[in-house]
Amino acid sequence: MKVILLILGIELLPTVSAAFHSLKHTCTALSGDTNFPEFTALSLLDNVQVAYFDSNTKTVVPKTEWIRREGPDYLTSLTDISIDGHQRLKAHLQIFKDQFNQSMSTGVHTLQVMMGCEWDEETGVTEGFLPFGYDGEDFISFDLKTLTWITSKPQAVITKDRWDNDKADNEYWKNYLTQECIEWLKKFLDYRKSSLMRTVPPSVSLLQKTPSSPVTCHATGFYTREVIVTWKKDGQDHHEDVEMGETLHNDDGTFQKSVHLTVKPEEWKNNKYQCVVQDSGINEVFIKVLTEDEIETNWDVKDPNTTGLITAVVVTLLLVIVAAFIWKKKTRQASGGASTSSNNSAPEAQVLSQINRQFLTPALKQM
Structure with a gap:
């Protein structure tokens, strides 16, 4: 070990x-x-x-x-x-x-x-x-x-x-x-x-994978480890269902830190949640209010047509695959030839x- x-x-x-x-x-x-x-x-x-x-x-x-x-x-x-x-x-x-x-x-x-x-x-x-x-x-x-x-x-x-x-x-x-x-x-x-000692303000973002995932307050680009990231609820420090991440080192010499908040959408929509980032290096406080517009995600929670669009694409692909399979089977039967098998080897994962x-x-x- x-x-x-x-x-x-x-x-x-x-x-x-x-x-x-x-x-x-x-x-x-x-x-x-x-x-x-x-x-x-x-x-x-x-x-x-x-x-x-x-x-x-x-x-x-x-x-x-x-x-x-x-x-x-x-x-x-x-x-x-x-x-x-x-x-x-x-x-x-x-x-x-x-x-x-x-x-x-x-x-x-x-x-x-x-x-x-x-x-x-x-x-x-x-x-x-x-x-x-x-x-x-x-x-x-x-x-x-x-x-x-x-x-x-x-x-x-x-x-x-x-x-x-x-x-x-x-x-x-x-x-x-x-x-x-x-x-x-x-x-x-x-x-x-x-x-x-460089006075570069951190970049603060609110991130979420899916509507049911924890909301992450992510601060990055600061030059001192002495940055405090916290969550507030209705103006008061909030510690319930909060997971503190470590301060990590970026490749450019700056640092990053994340704090995760597990809360249901109806809860943060009915209360005022804030991510507060305090950078002692520049003596300034940065605040992000948890709202739907502030959340960055790959999951489109605002477009109700998304699910229908994805379903249509999947069904279309399935129809194409089935049609191709039937055509290939008929062609093989007509020619009387035996099916051939392909040897597809997955690339070997290299641990670097x-x-x-x-x-x-x-x-x-x-x-």
């Missing part, structure tokens, strides 16, 4: 204080028969995805608007680094398989590495980390205090001896984890902060990981 969670870019993370920040780069290499990309990389700032890369697309894709400030050349260089990192991690995976006597194994094997750093803005304390995991279990990790490698498996001793003797590489990792990574972390925090790959820092050059 741990491996799948990381491959999909999902982490079980504790709640931390606003003063505690982190920059993480997670890379995953796979071997064996799988529909996932052979290599994926994912970058997270404070546990929010900012960029991704995979061996299928071979391109670093920014997941926030502010990361583009480094310019197109920066993303191009990160793509080159990621492609090189793919080959290096792939080679490491084969070495580790050999050390586990699995070189001929046809099963799925995984190698993961997480490189990154943490910074406590209040105390100034920093920390770096560089663990490797093989097949979902700890394998080997870097000790910043001794500049040596700590093994978690007997099979990792060979790797430890080889990496311990590479003094220059270990000095590089010390500098990256304690200096370079912290510098990038602070720079990205500044970029994000300036983006959050939503892995968000990240923009890889120059650290991958040293893997």
Whole structure:
């Protein structure tokens, strides 16, 4: 389970204080028969995805608007680094398989590495980390205090001896984890902060799938997580039959949030329901009154002829199908030929990981 969670870019993370920040780069290499990309990389700032890369697309894709400030050349260089990192991690995976006597194994094997750093803005304390995991279990990790490698498996001793003797590489990792990574972390925090200060009002919509479905108040396009979406009934806060959604990240660096209200049409038509969106970033309140005209839906609740029109179309199609079947049967009988069968194979669904790959820092050059 741990491996799948990381491959999909999902982490079980504790709640931390606003003063505690982190920059993480997670890379995953796979071997064996799988529909996932052979290599994926994912970058997270404070546990929010900012960029991704995979061996299928071979391109670093920014997941926030502010990361583009480094310019197109920066993303191009990160793509080159990621492609090189793919080959290096792939080679490491084969070495580790050999050390586990699995070189001929046809099963799925995984190698993961997480490189990154943490910074406590209040105390100034920093920390770096560089663990490797093989097949979902700890394998080997870097000790910043001794500049040596700590093994978690007997099979990792060979790797430890080889990496311990590479003094220059270990000095590089010390500098990256304690200096370079912290510098990038602070720079990205500044970029994000300036983006959050943008005074762009959210877009608010009332959505409903069918007349009997819950009504969703959907706010999107805002730059701060501190947006509150609530429902009111006749001017009072309304919590009954209300389901709060999470604040989600959009690809352009903005956020979105939805709140669902389960209420019968006759109820909201006879009472005044309002969706209220409060954006502290621009100190403004946005209100949508629940009326039939405000609801956006694919279900045409206003046209009484819709049902009749759909019925007419369905009946017409059935008549065409029956007529074609009778014509085909008569033609076959007249020719005396045997019916032929067609082999229609449904396309196979391919499961592609939503892995968000990240923009890889120059650290991958040293893997």
